[in-house]
Amino acid sequence: MRQPIIAGNWKMNKTNQEARELAQAIVQGLKADSTFSEVVVCPPFTALESVKDIIEGSNVELGAQNLFWESQGAYTGEISPKMLLTLGCKYVILGHSERRRYFFEDDQIVNRKVKAAIEAGFSPILCIGESLEEREGGKTRAVVSRQLQGALEGLEGEKLKNLVIAYEPIWAIGTGKTATPEQAAEVHSFIRGLLSQLCDEELSEEVRILYGGSVKPENATDLFCQPQIDGGLVGGASLDAESFLKIINSYPIGD
């Protein structure tokens, strides 16, 4: 049985003070309702330390939104795995479509980052997903397969044991258009099939595959009801404690 993850990707939102308030509200809200899922928040780098202090002792985990593969050196503007580990990050989002689009990260770059993250002991949340044009052109499987294989090149077996995948169709991100639960489930099954070629059956069954793209309190239950969907990577709706908590509580307690 895979433990679901509900992760909030705050993207480039929240000052330090705002981040503190949001984290506080999430921790408070979670005290009231126990949850079966693992809850992760991924604030911007500047707020990691403040949020770390607030979630300490709660069951909320910390994630970063990016890292650089080198451990230190003359790489102006970059952040190393060790810097993030010492701030208490367990997760790191990699390969997000916004990084691919605005910062020209290709599969090779994503691969270097995933390798560095795994080596440092993170659970990378690897994002993959097709554009609208690719979906309409019937290329979803080809794109997802290329991105997954590219990102995991040289990694197999046990190395994949902490990997988390987020299927995020680009056309569903920030657009209010969600993939239907069936559309998402179909791609999730396909991804799991690909994983089973990279590691043994048992391990491939343990990797959590999250859905991301306009997850909201209104559609979370339908998505999470699909056995192939092991949680969500939530953008916009994670910036408000009430809607994030509603999404978290869309999962049934215990099972």
Ligand code: 13P
């Ligand atoms: P939205 O939930 O705002 O569509 O963003 C999804 C996302 O990109 C999470 O990484």
